[in-house]
Amino acid sequence: xxxxxxxxxxxxxxxxxxIKRLELHSSTITDCNEEFADxxxxxxxxxxxxxxxxxxxxxxxxxxSSLILKNGKTTQSQKLD
Numbered sequence: 713x714x715x716x717x718x719x720x721x722x723x724x725x726x727x728x729x730x731i732k733r734l735e736l737h738s739s740t741i742t743d744c745n746e747e748f749a750d751x752x753x754x755x756x757x758x759x760x761x762x763x764x765x766x767x768x769x770x771x772x773x774x775x776x777s778s779l780i781l782k783n784g785k786t787t788q789s790q791k792l793d
Contacts, residue, residue, distance in 0.1 A: 732759075739764040 730748030
């Protein structure tokens, strides 16, 4: 993943869709693009470091966490949603 980091940063910054990056176990937002922040009415800086359940229904976070635990990993499309 380390070699892909600059590519991810370009995708994050220039993608017209909202993208967030989460810490796997705590579902804490570690990064997001402006489109994601704007789409939910927050500034990007406000979101980084916040648990995902502060901006979404806790059931959605639980469903996502269950999916991760069940599969043991995320797919590329799940990482970019």
